[in-house]
Amino acid sequence: MWKQYTFLLLLLGFRLIAVAQVDSLPIEKVYIHFDRPSYSFGDTCRYKAYVIAAPELSLSTVSGVLYVDWLDQDFNVIEQQRLKVTAGVAEGNFAFNHTPSGIYVARAYTRWMRNFDPAFFFKQAFDVAEDSSSHPSTSVSKNNAIHVSFHPEGGRSVQNIPTKLALRTANEFGEGIDVEADVVDESGQIISRLQTTNGGMVAIPYVPGNKKYWLKLPSGDRVAFPAADPEGVVMNINNADTDKLFISFSRSDDFERKDFTLIGFHEGRRCFTSDVILKKNLKQIVVSKRDLPSGIIQLSLFDEKGSLHCERFIFIDNTKKHHIQVAKRIQNDSISLDLKTLGPESNALPISLSASLQYDNPGLTGNTLNTLNTIFPYLLLIADCKTSIILSAERLNVESKQNNADIDLMMLAHDWRRTDWDSKTNKQSKPFKYRPEKGIAIQGTAKDAGSKKPISEGAITLVVDDRYYKGIYTGKTDSIGNFRIEDIDFGDSTVLVWQVQDNQGRTR
Template sequence: MAQENVLNDPAKQLNQLHQKQTQEKLYLHTDRSSYVAGDQVWFNAYLVNATSHALIASQTIAYVELINQQKEIVLKRYVKVANGVGAGNFKIPFDQPKGEYVIRAYTRYMQNFDLEYFFTKKIKVLTIKDAQTYQAAKGLTEDTKNKKSTTVVKSPKTKFNLDMQFFPEGGQMLDNLANQVAFKAIDHTGKGVEVQGKIVDNQGKELTRFSSVKFGMGKFMFIPKPQQSYTAVITYQGKKYGFTLPEGKNIGHKMQVTSTDEYIQVMSQVSNGYSIEQSSVVAHVRGKVIGKHTYKQAAPGFVWRIPKKNLPSGIIHLTLFDANKVPQCERLVFVENPKDLQKVAITSKDTKFAHRKKAVFDLELKDAAGNPVQGQASLAIVRTDLETSQAKKMNIQNYMWLKSDLKGHIEHPEYYFNKENKNRHEVMDLLMMTQGWRRFKWNDMPQLALRPLKYEREGGFTIKGRLYKLYVEDKVISGKVQFTSQQNIQLAGEANTDKNGLFVLKDVPIEDTTNLVFTGVRLVKKKRKNKIKEKKTNIFVKLEDINVFPSAVPNNYFANASPTIINKDALLDRTHKINRINAVHGLEPEVMLLKEVKVTSSRPARILSKIHMNSTNTVDFTKLDVGIINSALSIFDVLQGRVAQLRVRGTFPYQSVSIRGGCPMLLLDDTPISNRFLSLIRVEDIAYVDVLSTSRAAIYGFRGFNGVLAVYTKDRAGIVEESNINGTVVNMFHPGYSKAREFYVPKYDVEKISKDQLDYRRILYWKPNVTLDKDGKAQVAFFTSDESANYRIEVEGMTQKGKVILGTYKFEVK
């Protein structure tokens, strides 16, 4: 009976779900929104409780992916998140085409819920070819600027369709009552378009006029009559459109909400002589109930006022239930509480700095009462002419408070928080009337509260597998599995199987890609002595695919508005300049030329030479910059873009390689191996790679028909057993946490770097994991570059208690 009462009380039911199935939110602060292929993307992850927004203290893994417009996962990273934060980076492959990409991030626990809850951010990627083309065009312009010419550009024909949706406040329209109806007009791409028109009845009589306010959204008020139909008539781009309004109901409930600076007023009504008695309104923020009002008297309606003073920032969800606890009306209202936004103060002795000079900035965070606030933040310093300002793009504030909790595409979420937009509160309320809450539905509540969760929170990597009888894969065996690491003797453990032979190793702390050795043990019970005996023969250990990533990529990932490149010409010109500087010194992008270092100790060196003197191409790993080696997850990451006709497909650790469309023979120190095994060889152990084309691989017979990829390691370090020993032992290379590179800035006070080596950076400075201490303070110091420009510091973060941190500061380098 107690359970029955809980399920019949919406507020208690919601609290039960909130306690049993707390959700998570993950946000990535990235250094920029626009990149060039080959650039590093720097990011800092923030993992919070989806309701309170407090940083989650436990350790876990954030899975970060780059997805292209073909909905293919280009690359993945495993990021360690501790105390709610984790730093990382990845390099956009050189061979990726220009266009829009999506960064997706999530935890394993978040896979229990809809993919809509995953963090996504759209970025724009240009290519080095774009920079070269721009530079050539620029030179052509200079040569022909004094010549008269006429260029005719034909605009592509665009198929245009206008669509319009109507949203009666609360969800339904009642006859003979004044109804407020919101609307949204969109084009064929889903983008809001500004419209104006009129409402007419079925005799063509005009009742009212309307016009959109922003993003195609607006509202109007009118009183529908029984047995009447209504049409919205719009003329847009010379074409007349007609859209039918929802039908009014003779009996039902109605909710009208007014939001002022001080309170939210909820007015509830019923039509046609019905009573509101025993009806109630439940209010919650992100699943936490903040109020409930039940009207116990017989009346046609009631009013409830909710003070805003102590409400948290975010979406207030109001639901009207009838006397039988059936939801009848819903309305969303947004609350913006200034107490929840912590503005970090950024100060410096200077606002102008010379080239290659040390710049020091102090950060201080206080609450409204002047008390210091602790928190975690990250900091990016960008050129003001190349990156949209913090207030005009997605940031941690508009993501946590708005985007992460609304269903569907939100056009320019930053608009609603930019104080320069005087009508932002009006437009926000229209958004609340036209968008839907996405975390749960009331009708699904009983099932949600009782369903088991498939994925647990993980403190480390999860490895699964089964034990089978050797050579009989459909015969499972009960027993246990033990594992050890060849690189780290302290990394070891064991797990028992269930009756189906399944074993699960949880929270395995793999700091770096390592070779794990798994041993299967069969437990046999002796009847006479009632003891358990371990047997390690005739057992087959089969490991499950370690790829926990969902393969599905929703179509709406690329429906959101594209990030704006505010100065594409300047970005391309700068990229071309940086590439020319690097080319002069034989450097890859993001690499600085350091002074010569003398090595005083040595060991006998192995002479590295090509085994195949007629190889088509050789990549000498010993001559590659250490930054390239450290940032690569596999050998394929290094080869991609460095060998003609060689293509890499898939993402680590499931990569494969092809030469001219065919699968080449793979050799590791002259031993044939698989794609999977080669992808897991440590990059730092590789000496060089020989690539033989089809014609030059004839010595390998049919196996070399598609060419040969021959990999040679330092001191044959790559040879590791891949097969079973009597079926009981399996070796497996398992990826560890993706190591975040440190953003390199020369220290001009200790390093003597020639002025001939120009210091131009893709981004002036990036600093993750900035800890604001118990006094709310932190300090950041770095050296400026050789580039004269105006810069902006952008700080994002979260306090321990779930308050958003934002801050900006402008300075000049000259």
């Protein structure tokens, strides 16, 4: 009798992106596809990692090494793996044999990604059970602490100017939770009642004034609404339409500055610019979404001196959808899959693919395949969020005003800032600390074989010569014999040949 399996096939048709100068290198994102959605103690996890270069979402050639940290539930590193990345792809495995049961977290990144916030590293948690029959049907128990964050549209609110205020309620782990709460004034009188939904989010119309307000939680705790600026500019966006983006600006009467520039950044590159002259208190501009790239766009409003006044993140999806037809054949205990790629008009298309397979056996684990956090929504949206969100690929595939409004609420209620950009130079305002690495680094101390004294100011030559890896690498020792050679390309069980010369040119 055949066992029931559910198959999820991951297919990528990305191009390779070439390496440029360090200050113009693309942002990298990492996605890992695991062979199973759940594991038990003693299981070995096998996975395939994809290192992607934005904004083209191409397989990256920027980095040659991928770091995969395996953490316990206290976020202590159990094991760090360094994997060779070839044409944007790496493979690895990990044995769940450190603790009988509990939470394991996989965290993946390249050294180039360390120039940005670690919140953008790939992370995936696994609740590992003692055996295959004991996977819990619910998540790990949480305490009742509720954390509230307020997000005024455009990043600020100004007294007496109407705007939108997004709220997010989350547990101690940053996971959104739905909460019913009251808005109360200084006297404790209930002004209104609100309900966060869709993972703890809600947006309300808000006109800040002189009065103060609080959000009263079910526990009785109160959280103060953010204070409004006495003067300034407010930016509001309507992203519900499927074809157009409506951006409006309002300023207070006594605010002197009137000339601004609205700049859109996509994956660290400027993609949109518009002059905004606020001669009156209100101005609206309309932008065609077809003129914007797909993904997250950071809209920033600068004055003539380069000072930032408003900032808003939006999501645009202009991707051309491709579909995969899968035919499954079972014969002699083997399963064959026939694949056909179809374009937006359902016409068959040839395409270069990199594929990985995840399977799930509900009969053994009691779990169903987790369709959330797949590669399509992850690369377009989830990878750029600092907080935990849940979004299915099916949700992105539906084009409707309501769906656009729901995703826009997600953009309002979360933190998406990856880095700070200089409006004049269009470059990151802080210098890059970590350069990409193409291979493994080896460091150590060179000593004389006889006297054991360090070889100072010497020259080191490393030769890699086996069937798959060949290369000659050189380095120098410092005054106490220490050396470091970077970007070495070799695999497991490779013989390395070393030669050391002292500062007189003699081989030691």
